Amino acid sequence: MVVHQFYDKGLAHASYAVIRTGRMIVIDPSRDPQPYYAFAELHGADIAGVIETHPHADFVSSHLEIHQTTGAVIYVSKLAGAGYPHETFDEGDVIHINDIKLKALNTPGHSPDSICILLEDESGKDCAIFTGDTLFAGDVGRPDLRENAGNITAKKEELARDMYHSTRSKLMTLPKDVTVYPAHGPGSLCGKSMSPDLQTTIGKELRENYALQLMDEVDFVKALTTDQPFMPRYFSYDVELNKMGAPAxxxxxxxxxxxxxxxxxxxxxxxxxxxxxxxxxxxxxxxxxxxxxxxxxxxxxxxxxxxxxxxxxxxxxxxxxxxxxxxxxxxxxxxxxxxxxxIPQSATERSPVIDLEHFKSNKSHYTIIDARNWAEINSGKLFTNALTIPLPELRERVNEIPTHKPVVVHCAAGYRSAAAAGIIAAQIQNVPVYDLSEAIKDFN
Structure with a gap:
C-alpha cells in the first residue's frame, strides 16, 4: 500500500493518493491533474476513483477533469448536491481496493457536507484518516464559510455545534496511533491556528489541539467562532464552481x-x-x-x-x-x-519614495494606513493614529482616507502595503501615496 501527499505551499493545500495492487484513489485533488497522472504512471497504477471531502472554498479541484480523462468514479457526500457524475459516499459506505478499505464518516462542522475517510489496511486495522477540512494539525476547520454558499447553508454557530459532536463522537474515539492526513497546513485560511505539521496522529491532537481539549459545547462554539481569519472574496465562488465541476x-x-x-x-x-x-x-x-x-x-x-x-x-x-x-x-x-x-512601454509611472527620517520625526504630518488583517490590528497598532483598513476591504473604503496630507501605507512585511499603495494612488492623486514597505521593520 502506498499513501502519498501532494502539497501546494501557495494555497497550503494537501491532496493525497492511495495505491494498492495497481489501483489508485485520489483525495481532494488540486486544479492541475497532471501530478496525479504522473504519480499513477510511476507506480503502474490506474486512477480508479476521486474522493471529494466537501466542495472546497479555497481552491478549485480537478475531480471532474480526472473523471472525464480516466473514467475514475467521483465519490462525494449526497449532501453536497454535486452537479457532476458521481457516486454518493456517506457513513457506512466503503471503497474496496483489493484488500484495503476506504470508509466514509460524515463529519459536519466545517461544512454541512464534510466527510472524513478512514483507511483500513490489509490486516484489518484502521491506520489512517483523511480529514479534509474537519481536523488539522493543531486546529479544526472554521465553521463560517457556508452561511451563504453551497447546496446546504448553515449559520456558523450551528456548524460549530456540529463540529463539536463530529470531533467527539467520530474522531476522538479513534485509536491514538491513527495517522491524520488533513487537507491543509499552516497559512491556510480554512482554520486559525494550524501547526507546522503536514500530518499528525489522533494521539498528538488529543494532547495538543485546543479544539480537542475538555470543554462543553458552549465553550467550544465560542472558541471556534472567535478570531477566525478574514474570508477572501473568491471563497463562495469556488464552492459553487467545485459543486458543479471546473473545466479542464x-x-x-x-x-x-x-x-x-x-x-x-x-x-x-x-x-x-x-x-x-x-x-x-x-x-x-x-x-x-x-x-x-x-x-x-x-x-x-x-x-x-x-x-x-x-x-x-x-x-x-x-x-x-x-x-x-x-x-x-x-x-x-x-x-x-x-x-x-x-509590461508595456507606458509603464512609466514612478512611485514616490518616502523620506524615512522626516516620517519618523513628523508622523502627524501624514495619514497612516494600516493594511494588516483584523487579527493583527486587534493585537496592537504600530502607529496610534493609523487608520485601519485591511487590504481586502480597501477598494471599497478608499473614500474614508483623508486627502489633505501625504498618505503612508504599511502592513507587517511589505507585500500587502505594496498592493494597498497602488489601490490608493489610483484614486487619490492630489497627495503622494507612500509604501512603507520593508521599512516597517524599523517600527516593530
Missing amino acids: FIQSVNAVVKADADIAFEQDVLLVDTRPAAAYRKGHVKGSINLQDAEKFETWLGSVVAPYEPFYLLAETDEALDAVIKKTAKIGYEVNIKAALL
Missing part, C-alpha cells in the same frame, strides 16, 4: 488571451502588475496595482479582485506570465483575465 485545466489556461504589450487598455478594467515591488515602483502603468507573484499570490488575488471581475494580468517575462496565469487558474479566476501581457 490546460484548456482553460490556454484559452487566456495573450495580448501585445502595447494594447489600449479598456477604461475601468483593473490592471494587476505581478512584478516584485521594487520593479513596480521604478515604473508601472498608471492606475495599476501591484500584487507580486509570491507565495500567497492566489489568496491575495482572490481577496482583492471580486469573482467575475475582469482584469488585465501583467508580468515581466513570458515565463513569469505563464506562471501567474496558472496560479490564477488555481482559484478559478483565469476566466476573468481580460488579457495577459508583458
Whole structure:
C-alpha cells in the first residue's frame, strides 16, 4: 500500500493518493491533474476513483477533469448536491481496493457536507484518516464559510455545534496511533491556528489541539467562532464552481488571451502588475496595482479582485506570465483575465519614495494606513493614529482616507502595503501615496 501527499505551499493545500495492487484513489485533488497522472504512471497504477471531502472554498479541484480523462468514479457526500457524475459516499459506505478499505464518516462542522475517510489496511486495522477540512494539525476547520454558499447553508454557530459532536463522537474515539492526513497546513485560511505539521496522529491532537481539549459545547462554539481569519472574496465562488465541476485545466489556461504589450487598455478594467515591488515602483502603468507573484499570490488575488471581475494580468517575462496565469487558474479566476501581457512601454509611472527620517520625526504630518488583517490590528497598532483598513476591504473604503496630507501605507512585511499603495494612488492623486514597505521593520 502506498499513501502519498501532494502539497501546494501557495494555497497550503494537501491532496493525497492511495495505491494498492495497481489501483489508485485520489483525495481532494488540486486544479492541475497532471501530478496525479504522473504519480499513477510511476507506480503502474490506474486512477480508479476521486474522493471529494466537501466542495472546497479555497481552491478549485480537478475531480471532474480526472473523471472525464480516466473514467475514475467521483465519490462525494449526497449532501453536497454535486452537479457532476458521481457516486454518493456517506457513513457506512466503503471503497474496496483489493484488500484495503476506504470508509466514509460524515463529519459536519466545517461544512454541512464534510466527510472524513478512514483507511483500513490489509490486516484489518484502521491506520489512517483523511480529514479534509474537519481536523488539522493543531486546529479544526472554521465553521463560517457556508452561511451563504453551497447546496446546504448553515449559520456558523450551528456548524460549530456540529463540529463539536463530529470531533467527539467520530474522531476522538479513534485509536491514538491513527495517522491524520488533513487537507491543509499552516497559512491556510480554512482554520486559525494550524501547526507546522503536514500530518499528525489522533494521539498528538488529543494532547495538543485546543479544539480537542475538555470543554462543553458552549465553550467550544465560542472558541471556534472567535478570531477566525478574514474570508477572501473568491471563497463562495469556488464552492459553487467545485459543486458543479471546473473545466479542464490546460484548456482553460490556454484559452487566456495573450495580448501585445502595447494594447489600449479598456477604461475601468483593473490592471494587476505581478512584478516584485521594487520593479513596480521604478515604473508601472498608471492606475495599476501591484500584487507580486509570491507565495500567497492566489489568496491575495482572490481577496482583492471580486469573482467575475475582469482584469488585465501583467508580468515581466513570458515565463513569469505563464506562471501567474496558472496560479490564477488555481482559484478559478483565469476566466476573468481580460488579457495577459508583458509590461508595456507606458509603464512609466514612478512611485514616490518616502523620506524615512522626516516620517519618523513628523508622523502627524501624514495619514497612516494600516493594511494588516483584523487579527493583527486587534493585537496592537504600530502607529496610534493609523487608520485601519485591511487590504481586502480597501477598494471599497478608499473614500474614508483623508486627502489633505501625504498618505503612508504599511502592513507587517511589505507585500500587502505594496498592493494597498497602488489601490490608493489610483484614486487619490492630489497627495503622494507612500509604501512603507520593508521599512516597517524599523517600527516593530
